[in-house]
Amino acid sequence: MATYVGKSIKRKESFDSIQGKNTYIGDVEVPGMLHAAIHRSPHAHARVTRVDLSEALAQPGVVAAMSGQDVRRLSRPLAPFPFTRTKPYTSDYPRVRFADHYGLAVDRVRHVGEAVAVVVSEDRYAAADAAEAVRVEYEPLPPVVDVEAALERGTVRLYEEWPDNIQYEFRFSEGPVEELLEEAPVVIRERIVQHRYTGTPMEPRGVIASVDQRDNLLTLWSSTQVPHALPNLVLETLGRADLKIRVISPTMGGGFGIKWAFYPEEVLMPLLSLQLNRPVGWRESRSEHMVASHHSRAQVDHVEAGFDRAGRITALKTHVIVDLGAAYPSGGTSLAFVTANFIPGPYRVDNYATTSFGVVTNKTAAGPHRANGKAESNFIMERVMDRAALELGLGKDEIRRRNLIQPHEFPYTCVTGSTYDSGDYPACLRKALAEADYAGLLADRDRCRLEGRYRGVGLAFLLEPLSSLRPNAYNAGYETVTVRVDPVGKAWVFSGDVNMSMSHMTTLSQVVADELGVRFEDVQVFEGDSALVSASSGSYASRFSTVTISAAIKASRAVRTKILAIAAHSLRTHPEALECTGGMILGRDKPGVALTVKEVANIAYYSINQLPGNMDPGLHDTHYFINPNTSFEPDAKGRTSNFSTFPYAVNLAYVEVDVATGDTQILKYLTVDDSGNLLNPMIVDTQITGAISHGIGGAFLEELVYDEQGQLLSGTFADYLIPSMAEMPDLEIHHMVTPMPFTPGGFKGVGEIGAIGPPVVLASAIEDALAPLGVKIMSLPLKPENIWRAIHEKRGTGDKR
Amino acid sequence: MQRITLHTTINGKEFSFEVEPRLLLVDLIRDKAGLKGTHVGCDTGNCGACTVVMNGVTVKSCQVLAPRAGGADIRTVEGLARDGTLHPIQEAFWECDGLECGFCTPGMLMTTAAFLEENPHPSDQEIRRAYSGNLCRCTGYLNIIKAVKRAAETTG
Numbered sequence: 001m002a003t004y005v006g007k008s009i010k011r012k013e014s015f016d017s018i019q020g021k022n023t024y025i026g027d028v029e030v031p032g033m034l035h036a037a038i039h040r041s042p043h044a045h046a047r048v049t050r051v052d053l054s055e056a057l058a059q060p061g062v063v064a065a066m067s068g069q070d071v072r073r074l075s076r077p078l079a080p081f082p083f084t085r086t087k088p089y090t091s092d093y094p095r096v097r098f099a100d101h102y103g104l105a106v107d108r109v110r111h112v113g114e115a116v117a118v119v120v121s122e123d124r125y126a127a128a129d130a131a132e133a134v135r136v137e138y139e140p141l142p143p144v145v146d147v148e149a150a151l152e153r154g155t156v157r158l159y160e161e162w163p164d165n166i167q168y169e170f171r172f173s174e175g176p177v178e179e180l181l182e183e184a185p186v187v188i189r190e191r192i193v194q195h196r197y198t199g200t201p202m203e204p205r206g207v208i209a210s211v212d213q214r215d216n217l218l219t220l221w222s223s224t225q226v227p228h229a230l231p232n233l234v235l236e237t238l239g240r241a242d243l244k245i246r247v248i249s250p251t252m253g254g255g256f257g258i259k260w261a262f263y264p265e266e267v268l269m270p271l272l273s274l275q276l277n278r279p280v281g282w283r284e285s286r287s288e289h290m291v292a293s294h295h296s297r298a299q300v301d302h303v304e305a306g307f308d309r310a311g312r313i314t315a316l317k318t319h320v321i322v323d324l325g326a327a328y329p330s331g332g333t334s335l336a337f338v339t340a341n342f343i344p345g346p347y348r349v350d351n352y353a354t355t356s357f358g359v360v361t362n363k364t365a366a367g368p369h370r371a372n373g374k375a376e377s378n379f380i381m382e383r384v385m386d387r388a389a390l391e392l393g394l395g396k397d398e399i400r401r402r403n404l405i406q407p408h409e410f411p412y413t414c415v416t417g418s419t420y421d422s423g424d425y426p427a428c429l430r431k432a433l434a435e436a437d438y439a440g441l442l443a444d445r446d447r448c449r450l451e452g453r454y455r456g457v458g459l460a461f462l463l464e465p466l467s468s469l470r471p472n473a474y475n476a477g478y479e480t481v482t483v484r485v486d487p488v489g490k491a492w493v494f495s496g497d498v499n500m501s502m503s504h505m506t507t508l509s510q511v512v513a514d515e516l517g518v519r520f521e522d523v524q525v526f527e528g529d530s531a532l533v534s535a536s537s538g539s540y541a542s543r544f545s546t547v548t549i550s551a552a553i554k555a556s557r558a559v560r561t562k563i564l565a566i567a568a569h570s571l572r573t574h575p576e577a578l579e580c581t582g583g584m585i586l587g588r589d590k591p592g593v594a595l596t597v598k599e600v601a602n603i604a605y606y607s608i609n610q611l612p613g614n615m616d617p618g619l620h621d622t623h624y625f626i627n628p629n630t631s632f633e634p635d636a637k638g639r640t641s642n643f644s645t646f647p648y649a650v651n652l653a654y655v656e657v658d659v660a661t662g663d664t665q666i667l668k669y670l671t672v673d674d675s676g677n678l679l680n681p682m683i684v685d686t687q688i689t690g691a692i693s694h695g696i697g698g699a700f701l702e703e704l705v706y707d708e709q710g711q712l713l714s715g716t717f718a719d720y721l722i723p724s725m726a727e728m729p730d731l732e733i734h735h736m737v738t739p740m741p742f743t744p745g746g747f748k749g750v751g752e753i754g755a756i757g758p759p760v761v762l763a764s765a766i767e768d769a770l771a772p773l774g775v776k777i778m779s780l781p782l783k784p785e786n787i788w789r790a791i792h793e794k795r796g797t798g799d800k801r
Numbered sequence: 802m803q804r805i806t807l808h809t810t811i812n813g814k815e816f817s818f819e820v821e822p823r824l825l826l827v828d829l830i831r832d833k834a835g836l837k838g839t840h841v842g843c844d845t846g847n848c849g850a851c852t853v854v855m856n857g858v859t860v861k862s863c864q865v866l867a868p869r870a871g872g873a874d875i876r877t878v879e880g881l882a883r884d885g886t887l888h889p890i891q892e893a894f895w896e897c898d899g900l901e902c903g904f905c906t907p908g909m910l911m912t913t914a915a916f917l918e919e920n921p922h923p924s925d926q927e928i929r930r931a932y933s934g935n936l937c938r939c940t941g942y943l944n945i946i947k948a949v950k951r952a953a954e955t956t957g
Contacts, residue, residue, distance in 0.1 A: 010895060017903025018891040020838015020878035024904065027837040125821070202842045202850055202904040202938050253840070253904030254938050286843040501902030501939050686898050686940055693941035717847035717936070724933040725942040 003581065004510035004520050005745070008682035011506045012525075013499070022251040025206035025223040030279040033208065034063060036272060037127035038265070038282065039117040039134040040291065041109035044145070044362040044710025045156075046138035048107050048116065056119045056133040061126040064276055065119040065134070066268075068106035074271055077102055079236040081229065081262035081329035081474065088472040091638075094170040094337060099159050099327040099360075103237075103267040109138070110158055110326040111364050112712055113291025115264050120272055120280055143362040143710035147323035148300055150359050158360045159327065167324055168333040168358030170340050174415050174637065175351030180315035184306025188387045193779040194376050194759075196298035196323065197702040199369045199694070200722055203253020204289040208281035209269035218270055220247045221281075225260040225498050226538035227530045229474035233262045233329075234270055245270075249528040252500035256694070257368035258293050259500070260540045261330040290715040294330040295704050296369030298323035299339065299376055305384045311392045311402045316349050318380065320356040323366060330367035333358045338373025338465070341416045345381040346425050346463045346648055347403040352415045362710045368540060370694055371752040374464050375759065382460045382760045383778060386767065396459040396764065397433055401426060404461070411629065411741075417639025418465060420646045421629050421748075422738045423674055429461065432650035432672040435734055441654050441668070448656075449772060455667070458653040458765025464753040467543040467644035469630040475537040477627040477644075479547035482533055483512060483555040484620035485563065487605040489583060489598030491518050495527040496536020497548050502751060503683045504544060510680060511549055511745065515556030516563070517580030518597055533622065542749030543627075545679060546645050546740070551625035553744045558621035566603050567595050569612040628742035645740050647748040649673040651757035655765040659773070662788030664700070664766055666729040671757060673733070676740040676748035684750050685733050691754025692731060697723045699759040699782050770794075807871040811836065812880030820867050827851045827862035829870065830877060838878040838907045842936070849935035852908035853877050859915045861934070878907035881914065889955040890914060890948075899948030901939035909935050913949055922953055 016022050039056075051067035077100035080086055086098050105114050117134045121127035144150045144158060150165040158165055181187055208221040224230055224247065231245035252259065265282050272280040284292065302319040320343075322336040340356035389399040404425040405412050412420040432438075441457045448455040469477040482494040493508050509523040516523075526532055537543070564575040567585045571578070571594055578585055578594065585595040603610045604619045611617065627644040634640055654668040671688065678684050701721040705713040714720040739746030759780050766787060767777040775790045808817045811834050818833050830839050830853065839862060842850035846864040853862045854876040881888040890913045893899070900906045909932070916923070916931050923931070928949050937945065 011898065013903070014895045014898075014900055017900050017906050018878075018887065018894050018910065019882055020836070020907045022903050023837070024840070026841065027831075125823070200938065202848060202902065202936065203840070204842070252902060253842075254902045256938070286845065286848075503901070682898050686901060686944055689941035689943050690901065690939045691941070694938070716845045717843045718845050722936055722938065723942075724936055725945065726929045726933045728929075728942045731941075731943065 002514050005514050005679055007680065009506060009510060009520065009680055011503050011683065012509060013503060013505050024203055024253050025221060025250050026283050028208055028221050028250055030208055030210050030281065033279040033281050034120045034122060034276065035124040035127040036118050036120050036269065036280050036282040037131035038115045039131045039136065040288065041105065041112060041114040041116050043109055043138050043140055044112050044143035045141040046109050047141060048105060048109060048136060049139055050137040051117055052135040053117060055135060056130040059126060059130040059133055061121040061123050062130045063120050063122065064272065065117060066104065067117050068102060068104040071102045071104045071271065072106050075103060075267060076237050076239050078262060078264065078267060078329050079233045081233055082331050084472050084474060094168060096168050096333055097162055101328050103264040103271065111362055112710060113288070113364060114326065115292070118268050118272065120276065145361060145363070145706055145708060145710045147298065147321055147359050147361055150361050151321065158362065165360045166357050167327050167360050168336050170337050170356040172340065172416055173353040175315065177315045177317050177351050177353040180351050181304055181306045181317060184314050185309050186307040186388065186391050188305045188384050188391065190303050190383065190387065190778055192301040192303065192380055192383060194297055194299050194379060195780045196295050196704040197698050198295045198704060199256030199258040201254030201256055201258055204284035204286055205259060205263065205293055206281065206283045207265045207269045208279060209273035210279035211273050211277065213277065216243050218243050218245045220245060220266065220270060221250060222247060222266055223252055223259050224249050225255045225500060225540055226474065227498060227528060228496055228536040229538060230266060231530055232474065234267060237267045238270060247530040249498045252498060255500040255539065256370045257372055257540055260538060261294055261367050287716055290720060291364055291712055294332065294365050294367035295325060295363065296335070296366055296372070297376060297698070298366065301380050303380055303384055305388065307388050307392065311388065311394050311399045313347060313349050313403055315351040316344060318343050318354045320354065322358045323363065324358045324360050325363040325365040327360050328365035330365040332366035334368065335366060335373045339376045342374060342377040342463065342465050343380050344415055345378060346405060346461050348405050349415050363706055370691060371464065371755040372541065374752065375756045378462050378756050379760050383763065386764050397429065397438065400429060400461050404429065417635065418641050418643045419629055422741050423646065423648055424736065424738055425461065425648065428648060428650050428672050428674055428736050431734060431736060432652050432670060435672065435732065436652045436668065436670045454657040454659055454769040456655055456765045456767065456769025456771065458655065458761040458768060460651045460757060460761040460764055462649045462651060462753055462756045462760065464647050464756060465643040466541050466647065466749045467546040467627050468541070468642045469627045469632065471632060477537055478624050479551045480533040480536050480622065480624050481548060481551035481555050482620060482622040483552060483559050485516065485559055485597065485601050487601050489596065489601045491516055491523040493523060493525045493552060494532040495525065495548055496533045497544055498528045498539040500539055502544060502687065503680070507549065507679050507683065508552055511552050512556050515553050516560050518583045522583060542751035545747040545749050546743055547625050547627060549679070549745055549747055550743045551623045554625060555621040555623035558623070559619050562619055563597060563600050565612055565615070566600050570595065570603060570610055644742065645748045647673065647675040647750065647753050649753050649757065651761040653761045653765040655762065655769055657766055657769040657787065659791055662784035662786070662791065664762065664782065664787065669729050670732040671734065672736055673750070673753060674736040674738050675750040677737060677746035678735065679747055687750050688733055688754040689731055691752060692758060693723050693728055694755040695758030696727065699762045699780065701727065703781050805868060807868055809870045809873050809875060811875045812877060822866065822868055824867040825863055826865040826867050826870050829867040830862060836877050836879050840904055840907060842904065847936065849908040849912065850905050852911045852935060854911050854915050859912055876911065876914070878910055881910060890952040893952035893955060894948040897944050897948035897951055899940060899945040905935060905937045909937065909945060913952055917953055917956055923949065
């Protein structure tokens, strides 16, 4: 019986946050800690011919400095991530290459901001001064900036040991795609450009390393989303089999995927700490963050989609070219995999061929960012659907209705092999249209058109694959939770996750309290420490409520079974005759409290003579919950099923475009989300709202702009604009609930789908608004200047200001 | 490097510090006074995570040199709750779920403290304008608007 799950309970986490009492990485104080500062490359591509540390070392307070040559002498190249080895795949595709990058660049730099030298000082300000006193001589090389140019024959290669600039390659083909495209009465052919932007958590990164020589224990504090992967990665890179490593990820000021990587500083601080035998810490500044923490989203896509006269997709062909930046272990290759696999989205597509490249360029490494590859795949398919609707003279709603997977088809194996778990897509579309008064909006748009105002309705059906299974990777895809009831009857929960803003303490407490039958207040949650559980895939991709919550439910149920067995033995009855709620054990058919959980715990730990025969003392269980609804085993067509669950949403936007400035005003933004059962509706809605604000930033404001020399032009919050309160429209959030059939709680995941919507649905709305001008929107971002230019190119005014 | 002595009041408590003249106010508050609730999110004065109230007005403490705080009266997030009782602004943010990771929250709270003194009954539009210098990456702001209005009701 749910006392807590499904209720909008106030967040436990907030209590410390509103008093400024959280300990973030920048607040961690280790006695005797030295401060490191990093000298970074001003060049996008250059040979490093000389690094002179003498001036830096002469600065007051400086105790050490290192160049790339030093780091190469003392360690190995950064270990691959997220793969546990350099040959993770047994099949031909996907194919991945790795590059030897050390904690510092050795003889060549490959992006602006790449770490070249590190200095260590007693004082943080003095360390920053000393980093500026490092003298480096460079021989500039031609930079590879444009991702399509990077693929041209004979172009400069970033890694001379590779035959080209392709780091990752995925190919898939099912059905006679070419023939069907040739026969199709309507074929949509487009080139789509998606821009580079990123998550910019409010808290930049930070790393501190401290060595306990007695135990050969290295403690690493890092603002990381993967505290359980790091010990392996750091050990392998240091080549120090004698060390033990514990990683602590303190309260995180937002992650959004940006802290899901293996970063050079996570090796540099341990190296320095081992050398100096003192704790050494580094705190990233925002301007460092913009060049040293990974970017995301940039890709160029070519798509061909065949439709029959009834508007049904007959074949789909795509070529995805992801701009990965430099090949650091940032997990960026998954962008190419996820995008290419899920372009078919919520539609029935039986014939599909794709070639997906992850291409290196002289830019900051790309990696995951909230809705990794999914924001991109949805953008491609939804643009195609809108163009096809225009071509076929169908409504945006109608063309989608004719192609959506139907409710009776679930579980539905999609063309690339994953199994969509559950849903009712047509009902979600119906609900969105009804809630928004779609017909009314179209009528208003038409009225405004007559008055010469440019209003448009955007519609998008969004699908978010999540919780994936990956063999030979640190994010193998299961999650670990230990639930323990202590001798005084309180519940302790140890999770492999990281506390990065998603209210894990509150939601885990809700679930464990209900499953054990104890009070919410009596549950204590711990996470963000590799010492708590043995392994974890980390916090990312909205997978917490799919796998972590499921592991917590399973572990709680095992503990409750034991509690009831002990109680039944003590009361000379059967466990089935008892229930547990609020910390009290009650007879199902007799009123009154028979025993308390505290009394049972006392038996379990101390009065062990009262335990049922053969029962071990203690009340605890550890559960490893593997992604459900997935399979390693290739099916008859050689496909594997990698993703567990597929939340979906319909977004609808109504906008007005000012054709004089290209500026868009959002008049209405509505979403209907199906994320399965809702654990805490208040938290779900905050997640959706926050994610939509990320999407609005990506659609209108945020862009990592590089010039032809590979210089980042938007490297601070003064020119990389994230939405402020003034840019955030009011939202209408509605829900549909199709419980996830393959998890014990029926939850899916909700952290990312909001971030997918805005670029997709706002492009649709702006294109609709500008339909009288015939403007087509195939590129992001939707910045006023880009929309203005699109309008003027169409008008042919020749005015190219 | 040359050092100067400065006296300042933080959350009603008097402090004197020996500091380098180039020290930023945010580092004075965090490292010298040991009040870690004020955060650094951007270094350029854009994000507002370091917002504190100095002599009754909000300042971005990463843009102020510590010597300017000589003789000043500074309020930080640690000064909001009194004797273990949360300030109504804190209660409102909690109640309305006006935060997630909490990194921007101290700045949001201090902006609210100064803003509601100036404008005890703000409209949505006034709130949206007043907070454009405080960035939040988690909440999407709508619950913060609710929280500010709730705080206005409970403090007004």
